Amino acid sequence: MSQAPSDIDDLIDLMARLPGLGPRSARRAVLRLIQKRGKLMQPLAQAMQGVADTARECLQCGNIGSDDLCKICASEKRANGEICVVEDVADLWAMERAGVFGGRYHVLGGTLSALDAIGPEDLRIPALVRRVTEEGINEVILALNATVDGQTTAHYIADELAERCAVTSLAQGVPIGGELDYLDDGTITAALKARKGF
């Protein structure tokens, strides 16, 4: 409840559901938007509608794009025999910002978790195994967060792929308990270059 008109209240409630925004910051954000109706709110509403209409998950890797295949999967240049496995799209974007990896990706959509009852079938692990065979992959690079669940997932995937291809993981530079999306490009680059066999 903001005591605002009901349509503004509805907008505040929706904004408050975004990560990083609570009720108070949602109110502040909506007021800023209303103050900048022409220059910010109108373009933002349109951009959001546009992305809502077109964005979808890449059928091959799980990246976000506007076609069945994302730009990376659609590019022949990226077919270098390497797949980098990440937990979510934010991590894929972090890798791409570093600009040091030339292959394609595979977005798991999470990690294995006994606590949350998330098994291999709930992630894109079976699809990863298929891709390794079908695309003739030589090396799978595990770029998972240095958390317990991330590392459990890495071990599971390494076991699954052991007979099929080389499996490496980001090594140097990823701090214990750290999350990829918080790292600077240089750290990611160093970690990729120093990757080690699993």
Place this chain on the structure above:
Amino acid sequence: MSQAPSDIDDLIDLMARLPGLGPRSARRAVLRLIQKRGKLMQPLAQAMQGVADTARECLQCGNIGSDDLCKICASEKRANGEICVVEDVADLWAMERAGVFGGRYHVLGGTLSALDAIGPEDLRIPALVRRVTEEGINEVILALNATVDGQTTAHYIADELAERCAVTSLAQGVPIGGELDYLDDGTITAALKARKGF
């Protein structure tokens, strides 16, 4: 740059301009939106467009509404001879959440500031003086933030209105340097009840 498709990048750039969101949290927010296209992104885009189309400032008090006069100014019940002066609409909402003030408001749109060269004409101070006469106001309650600029503004307004009506200010409970929108309802209620003559 998120390495996302360009329309998603544009959306992230716009989101990052909201208060409380930086580039990283904007990326996270947009990913969440894309994951919840149907249940969150679509409704949010529409709610935003709707508010962008209809929201406007009340011609009388500066509150946000969807008509020339906001609901409070349009309600005869709120014509009790009292005007509560606030710096911005978020503060008005905070007062309304407390539910203890029965009169109307006047939103200044900021505070006097020598540093930022904001004078009385840049705020709604002349309009406030007119309203006091035209609406037969008995008491103006200054609910300004307990900051230096807020208190400077309060003193200026108190001087301007000295011959025209009683001027009081929120007293007990507003912490030094504190901002109204951070206070709980009880504190605001106590401060209003213990208001003192200027």
